[in-house]
Amino acid sequence: MKNTKKKKSSSRRSAKRGASQIIALRKTPQAGALPPQAAGILAVLKASGANLRVAALTKAMEGRITTKQSMAAIWRFYRPRLVKEGYVSIATEKGGQR
Numbered sequence: 001m002k003n004t005k006k007k008k009s010s011s012r013r014s015a016k017r018g019a020s021q022i023i024a025l026r027k028t029p030q031a032g033a034l035p036p037q038a039a040g041i042l043a044v045l046k047a048s049g050a051n052l053r054v055a056a057l058t059k060a061m062e063g064r065i066t067t068k069q070s071m072a073a074i075w076r077f078y079r080p081r082l083v084k085e086g087y088v089s090i091a092t093e094k095g096g097q098r
Helices: 010-019 036-047 054-061 071-084
Strands: 021-025 051-053 088-092
Touching: 021 036, 021 054, 036 051, 036 054, 036 071, 051 054, 054 071, 071 088
Parallel strands: none
Antiparallel strands: 021 051, 021 088
């Protein structure tokens, strides 16, 4: 007999989890250290006072970053690099930090 239960979409869970995440700017890059879109994300954070929720960040990115992709896709692509290289940190509203 086949299992007919559907798995929950991981992208749906990620979207819910992302809404409660707060992105904090930790350092700014030297000129040319990052691709223009990644540097644009950091510029948006800096202009906003260095802390934004994911939804507010992607909305603020609109018009400042030129791409055919969605702002959420750009954030998802560059997020691991920005965290790994220490440019941003991600905390949940409950106070946990990544």
